[in-house]
Amino acid sequence: MNSKERFAMKELKVYGLSCDLIFDNLNFNGKYDSDTDTIYIHKSLSKKDFTMTLYHEINHAIHRQEMGAEAYKNDYELEMERCILSDLDPYKDNYYEVAAEEFAKQKTKEEMLWVK
Numbered sequence: 001m002n003s004k005e006r007f008a009m010k011e012l013k014v015y016g017l018s019c020d021l022i023f024d025n026l027n028f029n030g031k032y033d034s035d036t037d038t039i040y041i042h043k044s045l046s047k048k049d050f051t052m053t054l055y056h057e058i059n060h061a062i063h064r065q066e067m068g069a070e071a072y073k074n075d076y077e078l079e080m081e082r083c084i085l086s087d088l089d090p091y092k093d094n095y096y097e098v099a100a101e102e103f104a105k106q107k108t109k110e111e112m113l114w115v116k
Helices: 003-014 047-067 069-085 095-115
Strands: 020-024 030-033 038-042
Touching: 003 020, 003 038, 003 047, 030 047, 038 047, 047 069, 047 095, 069 095
Parallel strands: 020 038
Antiparallel strands: 030 038
């Protein structure tokens, strides 16, 4: 297990998450699959991009854990519909994506202070 994998596993434990974690060559930085409770992360990200991506996806997993799998999935989809009906971007303007990005920025900022 490499240092990124060890760090990710440690952070999942910090948040009481038991989701699977898969590092692979992806066409994107990361993804959280709420159906399978799995976080996917591109294995070749820089330390900062990796950290941002990990915390972003962890936030999705936290929402799922707090709300329950079905409630989270349904609410996420309703939020996408709300965005579309309001002529907003269903991803960038989605409450859950905005919350995950803010969480990731804050946690990455905190983590980068320790790394320096």
